[in-house]
Amino acid sequence: MIGLEFRFPAGTYHATPWGRHVNEAEVEWPPSPWRLLRSLVAAWHRYHLAPEYPETLLRDTILLLATESPVYALPLAVHAHSRHYMPAHGGTTTLVFDAFLRVARDAVLGVYWPSLSATDEQFDLLSKLAEVLGYLGRAESWVHVQAVRQATQKINCGPAGSQIAEVLSATEDVEPVQILAPVPPQLYAESVLAAPQQAAQGERGRRRGTAVSHLPRDIYEAIQVDTGSLHAEKRNLPVGARWAVYYRPMLHRAAPRTVLFTDDHGAEANVARLALTSRVKPRVEDALDVTEVLHVALVDKCGEGAPLLVTGREEDGSVSERGHEHLFLLPEDADEDGRIDHVVLYARVPFSPEVVRATQQIRRLYTPAWWPGPSREWAVYLEGMFSSASAPDDVTPLMGVSQVWESATPYLHPWHSKRNGRFGPKEQIAKELRLRGLPEPVRIEILEAVEIRGKLVPPHQFRRLRHTKRQHLPDMRGSYWRLEFDTPVHGPIALGSNCHFGMGLFKPVRLKAADRDAGS
CATH class of the missing domain: 2.60.40 (Immunoglobulin-like)
Known part of the structure; x- marks a missing residue:
């Protein structure tokens, strides 16, 4: 085993996922394998380690780490953000979101490659890179790092298809997330052959023949391509990179100041109100995006034998003819800014215990892999459950x-x-x-x-x-x-x-x- 263990002395971790705008206020968690390898290579260059550790040793070490998808031991983390009005041209200001994860200062983030074994020279290099690595992600994400040969933390995050992911996905408090990872070195040649076509598609029909001026020879070189070059070639992914699905513990989120609670924890409730807490919310015109994905999530949380209240179907699979007794998923634009900020769940009959539990468990909404449009993701927060007969007047205008x-x-x-x-x-x-x-x-x-x-x-x-x-x-x-x-x-x-x-x-x-x- 090879591992790196990170501590965050400032208690925060800042890193914007690939392909996301900073004002979407999303944080890459866990730190992607692609980011980790780039950070190690950058540290070698920044501190001029070539005299003591030749580049051939660095190349071999990076290629070794790229052969296996790491697993993680993630500490408890709370998603939060701050807002800043930054000076702009003409004496104006522009609103910028600084999203981050709050972690305990003594908490440890473990990154482990369980099946890999490093030579003494490779491990010495990793130890030196860990020693000089001052931050991970943005510069304010200070870190203390240590290279290890054995895991000291409990692994709770792994790639889809792995044994740890199968165990995690059977529990209720995990969620899938896409992070950027390197293509295994042995498959890199295939990735290089596909890269010109990928870049040409990014050109949208313009200058297709000149989209690619140079292709890295291997993953080691691909990791060092700067972001400006990728944007100039209009790539939606770096050459040699791939999306990897990981299962991680659900992130905690800073709770809104106003929280609506129910009596008896949802007993006899037939109304629930979910708040969308993501920075970029869907347009009102895209209401079906939210409600369809929410319905998929409810069916998934209910598991096999989801009740009629969710599916609208009888036990034999036939469409119910009971007169709209199943759930209404109603989008709401409470602040009238043209964006959906809430979804109201309403039924003419009280929610069953399965529906109450399923609604309480939903923290994030994802478009499925087969979704025909662009992939979408929203964080949600359950504000409360009520009986329509006794709900406060200001719960939602829709009621x-x-x-x-x-x-x-x-x-x-x-x-x-x-x-x-x-x-x-x-x-x-x-x-x-x-x-x-x-x-x-x-x-x-x-x-x-x-x-x-x-x-x-x-x-x-x-x-x-x-x-x-x-x-x-x-x-x-x-x-x-x-x-x-x-x-x-x-x-x-x-x-x-x-x-x-x-x-x-x-x-x-x-x-x-x-x-x-x-x-x-």
């Missing part, structure tokens, strides 16, 4: 009371219209409300667009069809509506196709006193 409701997402009418034009969207809305036990509106008006981020957004700019199911719906385009009732009506109101995933969602409209008097 509010109003005489007028307007579309927040496109309504997709669920039935085909008649050839003579009858039974169109307006009649179908009225029918759905009757079937839900709600009063029929006194007025139903179509809206051309809804306002999002100060702009009028037509229905076709929303994603309206699910990725997790092939759909051929009576209404593929959608429409917006304004519903006016004779008396105030309680929410939530979500109608039409895909209403359980946030389509056809209505939000309450607060009327001014003059408007109420005019309508009465």
Whole structure:
């Protein structure tokens, strides 16, 4: 075994993952094998160690470490960030997020290569590099490092497919994460052959023949290519790098100041509210991205035999005809900035114990590997669970009371219209409300667009069809509506196709006193 053990004397670790913007406030954890090897090579150059440790020895040591995916012993870490307004041109300022992990100053991060054995010369070099390595990640991530031949910490993070990962993935408090790793040296030639095509694709059709001016001969050289050169060649990955999936303990997150709790830990609750805490939140138009991924996570957490409340299916696999008794996953833009910051889970019946446990266990949402769009990831936080009958008035506007409701997402009418034009969207809305036990509106008006981020957004700019199911719906385009009732009506109101995933969602409209008097 070969290992490196890190301590963080400042109690913080700062490192932005590859491909992520610093203002996304994400932290690379565990430190990727690619970052570790680059740091070792950089330390050799920075401290001019060539006279004592020749480059041939460094090359052999780096190639040795690249042959195996390391395992980790990760200490308890809390994700946090600070915000800074940095000076910019013209006397203005720009907001910059400094994301980091808070770890105990005496905690140890262990990185181990279990099957590798180093010669005395290689281990001496590793010990020297560990001694002079002052930081890992950004410069404020101070470290004290020691090379070891035996693990002193309990391993709790490993690559997918490994024995440790299989053990970890069977527990409830782990999550998968992608980190950058080197291609094994014996497979590097294949990676080099694929690299020109990869770079050409990055050029998006321009100057394809000149995208690659030089290819590193091996992993040792590939690790030393500077980031500026990679960007100049428009690469989305360095030559010789690959994404590796690891299973790690779930990160703790700094809790928001306002936390809503429930009586009896969710007993009789039929409403839950999840907050999206990631820096970059999804657009309202991409509501289905969030609700579909949340549904996948709920089914996964429930395991085999997930209840009807989650799946909408009976035990025999048939679609339930009990009248919308399964979960509604409703996206919410509470601060009206055009980004989804919450998801409300609502059911007409109380949550089962399985649903309560599954909801409490969800900490992060990931798009699956088969997702047709770009991979997405959001951190979530359970604010609380409530009974809709006793929930506080300010829990969420979607649970509010109003005489007028307007579309927040496109309504997709669920039935085909008649050839003579009858039974169109307006009649179908009225029918759905009757079937839900709600009063029929006194007025139903179509809206051309809804306002999002100060702009009028037509229905076709929303994603309206699910990725997790092939759909051929009576209404593929959608429409917006304004519903006016004779008396105030309680929410939530979500109608039409895909209403359980946030389509056809209505939000309450607060009327001014003059408007109420005019309508009465």
